[in-house]
Amino acid sequence: MTVITGLGVVAPTGVGLDEYWATTLAGKSGIDRIRRFDPSGYTTQLAGQVDDFEAADHVPSKLLAQTDRMTHFAFAGTNMALADAGVDLADFPEYERAVVTANSSGGVEYGQHELQKMWSGGPMRVSAYMSVAWFYAATTGQLSIHHGLRGPCGLIATEQAGGLDAIGHARRQLRRGARIAVTGGTDAPLSPACMVAQLATGLLSRVADPTAAYLPFDERAAGYVPGEGGAIMIMERREDAARRGAERVYGEIVGYAATFDPAPGSGRGPTLGRAIRHALDDARIAPGDIDVVFADGCGTPDLDRAEGEALTEVFGPYGVPVTVPKTGTGRMYSGGAALDVATALLAMGDSVVPPTPHVDVLALDCPLDLVRTEPRELPIRNALVCARGVGGFNAAVVLRAAA
Missing domain, CATH: 3.40.47.10 (Thiolase/Chalcone synthase)
Known part of the structure; x- marks a missing residue:
């Protein structure tokens, strides 16, 4: 049986489990006018944004300039989840440590900034890291390298379903012999170019009121509002978690x-x-x-x-x-x-x-x-x-x- 022993959350309504859970139970919203760029010319101007997030608090300094915000969120979530699980990865054989993440938008913000540098200053201004930072699998790769997760690695790109598909795939890898898996999903889709791509679906809400823009199953439903962030979790086989004396098991994936x-x-x-x-x-x-x-x-x-x-x-x-x-x-x-x-x-x-x-x-x-x-x-x-x-x-x- 597969169990979840650690959780890490980065969300518009809170960074960390305690803050996120308190605001969620209170029914508070993190949806407001987009602040990461001027949305005046866009038909959708609202989003769920992660405020008070300092990437330098979660990402090694040498990696900050090499990675996109989507990967920064995943580093933060992974650090929180490992600490929450009380896991020392050194206790696990490196080829039995799996990592499977999901991503939908890619590192679009990073890519857009580099393209802007190219058009304003020429091709020599573009960072070599653009070749990888924009890619959907960058998060899995960076987590694998940084944490020594050299077992089965994977990336799922099935849009909103991706977070569940990543968990299902990680569960499969544990059944095949991996002893621990870092899994979940993060996205950072709030850049001008990425918003253009999202608007093309015709599913985004054009309502200007943050309290009325995203109303599933309501008679006023008129589309959804995009958001950024996600969650990372630690999954283990039940017997392995018991063997190492895990302090907490949140639940099972059955x-x-x-x-x-x-x-x-x-x-x-x-x-x-x-x-x-x-x-x-x-x-x-x-x-x-x-x-x-x-x-x-x-x-x-x-x-x-x-x-x-x-x-x-x-x-x-x-x-x-x-x-x-x-x-x-x-x-x-x-x-x-x-x-x-x-x-x-x-x-x-x-x-x-x-x-x-x-x-x-x-x-x-x-x-x-x-x-x-x-x-x-x-x-x-x-x-x-x-x-x-x-x-x-x-x-x-x-x-x-x-x-």
């Missing part, structure tokens, strides 16, 4: 599944419901055993309706409490689902479901028991986390509370 939607116009519908059922089958539990669902919550009427139909098909109308705490952070792409897993594990430990900030009136075609304005006290034995990525990716993970 089920995982992924599906891919058919092409539009094929006559076949989305497959999120199938991913959920496969994950439940993998966990060997029935729908009635799930105590809470952390939904994908895209925030567009059509996609919300499709997810509501999938959840209703599996659990029945109003059949299980549902929450979307990412309405306080924005959709963080590959960092979002990983953060949902961390949030679900914290919810299990405190027997409380965090609220879905700002959502007021549910859309009539979404018959869900959505936890809205206040946290809901609830014993949580099993939790389901769902995620969907642009392009047809679906993933589901079932978590079980530590025994």
Whole structure:
């Protein structure tokens, strides 16, 4: 059995577990007008931004100029997760230390700055590190080098589903012989060029009010707000964690599944419901055993309706409490689902479901028991986390509370 023994969080609503969890339970939001650049000419001007983050506090000085903000977030999350787990990597054979991360936007901010230097000062102004810093796999590579993670390494690029897919892949590597895995996802998509790419999907909200811009399952839903950050976790086999005397086990990964939607116009519908059922089958539990669902919550009427139909098909109308705490952070792409897993594990430990900030009136075609304005006290034995990525990716993970 695979367990999670350490967590590290970098989010618009807090850096570190304590700050993030307190603001999440309070229903506070980190969504505001974009400050990393002037968004005046953009139809979307809001985002969930990580403030008070000093990369130099988490990243070796020689690597600061070689890496993008997405990698800085991952270094911070990894440092926090290793400390939280009480892990000394020297106790593990270096070829049995795995690292699998997810990323969606790449190091776009780094790349854009280097291109601007080229156009203003010529090609000799461009850093040699641009060749790697922009790449999706840069985070996995840098973590592998810095921490001596020389076992199985991987990178998942399935947009919002990536955080769950990375966890599923890390679980597979532990089953194949790795003894410890650093996994999760981070993204830093708040640069001018990256925002242009995101706007092309047509899914971003144009609402100017931060409290009304991202409202999944609400009758006013009009798109989502992007966010930056993510979560990194330490995964181990249960027996290895027990052998080393791990002080804390947050929970177990007992089920995982992924599906891919058919092409539009094929006559076949989305497959999120199938991913959920496969994950439940993998966990060997029935729908009635799930105590809470952390939904994908895209925030567009059509996609919300499709997810509501999938959840209703599996659990029945109003059949299980549902929450979307990412309405306080924005959709963080590959960092979002990983953060949902961390949030679900914290919810299990405190027997409380965090609220879905700002959502007021549910859309009539979404018959869900959505936890809205206040946290809901609830014993949580099993939790389901769902995620969907642009392009047809679906993933589901079932978590079980530590025994």
